[in-house]
Each structure stands twice: as C-alpha cells, then as structure tokens.
Amino acid sequence: MNTPTIPPPAILGSKGLAPGTIHIAGQGISNIRVLVVDDQNSVRQLIAYELKRSGATEVYQANDADSALELFQKHRPDLVLLDIRLPGKDGYWVARRLRESENGDWTPIIFLSGLDSDLDVWQGIESGGDDYLVKPVKPIVLMAKLRAMQRLLDMRRRLVSMSAELRQANQRLNHMVEIDPLTGLVNRRGLERILHSEIDAARREQQPMTLMLCDLDFFKTYNDSLGHLKGDDCLREVGRLLQDVCVRPRDVAFRYGGEEFALLLPSTPRSGAMTFARALGNVLRKRTIPHPASSVSEFLTISGGITTCIPDSNTDQESLIMRADQALYTAKAQGRDRFFSFEMQMDTIEQLRTR
Numbered sequence: 214m215n216t217p218t219i220p221p222p223a224i225l226g227s228k229g230l231a232p233g234t235i236h237i238a239g240q241g242i243s244n245i246r247v248l249v250v251d252d253q254n255s256v257r258q259l260i261a262y263e264l265k266r267s268g269a270t271e272v273y274q275a276n277d278a279d280s281a282l283e284l285f286q287k288h289r290p291d292l293v294l295l296d297i298r299l300p301g302k303d304g305y306w307v308a309r310r311l312r313e314s315e316n317g318d319w320t321p322i323i324f325l326s327g328l329d330s331d332l333d334v335w336q337g338i339e340s341g342g343d344d345y346l347v348k349p350v351k352p353i354v355l356m357a358k359l360r361a362m363q364r365l366l367d368m369r370r371r372l373v374s375m376s377a378e379l380r381q382a383n384q385r386l387n388h389m390v391e392i393d394p395l396t397g398l399v400n401r402r403g404l405e406r407i408l409h410s411e412i413d414a415a416r417r418e419q420q421p422m423t424l425m426l427c428d429l430d431f432f433k434t435y436n437d438s439l440g441h442l443k444g445d446d447c448l449r450e451v452g453r454l455l456q457d458v459c460v461r462p463r464d465v466a467f468r469y470g471g472e473e474f475a476l477l478l479p480s481t482p483r484s485g486a487m488t489f490a491r492a493l494g495n496v497l498r499k500r501t502i503p504h505p506a507s508s509v510s511e512f513l514t515i516s517g518g519i520t521t522c523i524p525d526s527n528t529d530q531e532s533l534i535m536r537a538d539q540a541l542y543t544a545k546a547q548g549r550d551r552f553f554s555f556e557m558q559m560d561t562i563e564q565l566r567t568r
C-alpha cells in the first residue's frame with residue numbers, strides 16, 4: 214500500500230485534515246520520505262496527497278500496525294505520521310516497536326489522532342512519539358510541524374556525519390602519534406597499547422608470547438665516526454629490515470626509542486623466539502652495513518634481550534619490558550652481537566641436569 218493516490222476533491226476537508234490554507238509556495242518540505250499510518254483510507258490518502266503536493270519525495274501508506282512495521286523496515290522513511298486507533302495493535306504499540314528497531318538511529322514520529330485527552334498526548338510521547346497533533350488538523354499546521362521535524366532531522370544528520378568525520382580524524386591522529394617519523398615503525402606508545410592487548414589475548418588463549426628488545430651495538434661511535442645523518446640512514450635501514458623479518462600478520466616491529474627496537478611475536482614459544490633471533494642476526498649480517506668504529510665486528514651488529522611467557526594474572530607490560538631489558542643488558546655484558554633470554558638459559562640448565 215505504498216503508492217499515494219490523489220484523492221478526489223470531495224475528500225478535502227474530511228475528518229483527517231481540516232479545511233484551511235493548504236500550500237505556501239516555496240515553504241513546503243523537501244527531500245523527505247514519509248510513512249503515513251491510518252486505518253481510514255480517505256484520511257490516509259488525503260494526507261498523502263498533501264504531503265506529495267508539499268514536496269515529499271515518497272509517501273508510504275499503511276492501514277494497520279503490522280504493515281506499518283513492514284513498510285518501516287523496508288523503506289526506512291525519514292518521518293512517520295501515526296494514528297493511534299488502528300485495527301488490532303494500536304499506534305502506541307507501533308511507536309514502541311519502531312523505536313526498538315532503530316538501533317541508535319532516530320526517525321521523527323508525529324501522532325495524528327482523533328483522541329485529544331491530556332493522557333493520550335502523554336501516552337503518545339511516552340511510547341516514543343516526538344509530537345502529537347489532534348485531528349482534524351489544518352494542513353498548514355501539519356506542514357509546519359513536518360518542517361520543524363525536518364529541521365531537527367537535518368541537524369541530526371549533520372551531527373552524525375560530523376561525529377563520523379571526527380572519529381576518522383581521531384583514528385588518523387592516533388595512528389600518527391603512534392608512528393615514529395624516522396623509521397615509519399610503530400613507536401613506544403604504540404608498543405604499550407599493542408603489548409597490552411596481546412598480553413590479554415595470550416592469557417585468554419593460554420598461548421606463549423615473545424617480546425624482544427634489540428639495541429644496535431656501539432651506535433654512539435657509529436654516529437661519531439660517520440655522522441648523525443648516516444646514523445639516521447642506518448636506523449631507517451634497520452627499521453626496514455626488522456619490518457621484513459616480521460612476516461606473520463601479528464608480528465610487529467617497533468622503534469622503542471633512540472637506537473633501540475622491539476619485536477612483539479604473539480603465539481611464539483622459546484624455541485620459535487630463538488629461531489627468529491638467529492634469522493634476524495643472519496639477515497643483518499648479510500646486509501653488511503659497515504661500522505668502522507665497532508669493536509665486535511667491521512659491520513653493524515645488534516644485541517637482543519628476549520622474554521617468552523604464557524601470561525598469568527601477574528603479567529603486565531612493565532614486567533615483560535623489564536625482563537626483556539634485563540636480558541638485553543646481559544647480552545651486552547656478555548660481549549654484544551648476541552641474543553639472550555633468561556627463560557632459555559633455564560631450559561639449557563634443565564637440559565644439562567637431565568643428561
């Protein structure tokens with residue numbers, strides 16, 4: 214029942230719309246699709262006729278509660294004109310169902326009813342209506358109300374689109390503040406966020422996770438001998454290299470700060486962590502980045518501290534970072550150009566004991 218028919222002139226002035234000034238040039242409604250719910254054919258068609266004349270792009274018509282809901286779901290009109298007395302379920306019921314089905318959206322509902330007691334108005338607004346008009350209503354009054362609702366609707370649409378833009382801008386901003394401009398890697402702030410959620414995931418899934426802190430060896434003397442710009446190039450190169458070794462989608466490389474990098478490897482046990490560290494060392498060795506002032510190699514080398522665990526309720530970002538940092542300190546103290554993990558050291562001791 215969604216095609217409005219132009220009523221014969223005899224219908225004008227019947228119970229739904231009172232006779233009166235009907236059309237004000239240029240003052241109609243525009244770009245609006247309306248659902249009219251009324252069980253009286255003549256009233257419904259007259260309203261549809263007036264709406265069309267005033268600029269509504271589409272008018273859907275329903276004569277009972279169920280077809281009203283059906284048309285609402287199907288067409289998602291911009292506005293609903295709703296009678297209260299309908300066969301079967303009434304207009305209050307329809308308004309409540311419409312509100313439930315909107316999912317945070319808002320469609321203005323104007324009750325258009327012959328019931329004129331204060332309680333009816335109260336119930337109409339309570340059930341989800343935004344306005345209440347008593348029939349017969351003058352077309353000019355109806356149009357004025359529709360224009361007011363349209364204004365609110367437009368304002369709401371602008372707000373919704375502005376908040377979507379704002380959300381996107383915020384996402385871009387968050388992304389920007391988590392990216393290190395020199396290497397393009399995620400920075401320390403991003404590490405803290407991602408580490409937090411990966412700890413939660415690993416705890417939930419009872420999966421081992423690995424965190425590596427890596428530090429370029431003798432980078433001060435690299436800068437001192439080759440200059441700060443070459444130092445920057447070197448950091449960029451290492452950044453690319455670390456990104457290349459992170460082949461699994463959830464493995465992430467970070468610039469932790471200065472000449473320190475971090476690698477987060479979810480679902481990676483100790484054995485996998487050491488394989489990864491060896492591969493990383495090999496890739497760097499193959500790159501043969503000259504380091505004229507290093508006392509461990511003629512090429513750039515890296516030291517790394519590794520920690521691997523299945524997080525429990527005591528595991529947090531700080532404890533993991535601290536443990537990886539202590540392991541890094543040990544790798545440096547043991548001569549650099551190596552990776553160290555307390556957990557793996559314990560494994561080795563355990564293996565020696567059981568031999």
Ligand SMILES: Nc1nc2c(ncn2[C@@H]2O[C@H](COP(=O)(O)OP(=O)(O)OP(=O)(O)O)[C@@H](O)[C@H]2O)c(=O)[nH]1
Pocket residue numbers: 395428429430431432433434436440441442443444445448470471472545549
């Ligand atoms: N070019 C460049 N150098 C940086 C940057 N950030 C930190 N550095 C330098 O990295 C060097 C780190 O030096 P140290 O902390 O003394 O460590 P190191 O010389 O690498 O010695 P070890 O770590 O003990 O092997 C410092 O000279 C910093 O100035 C950067 O963004 N660009």
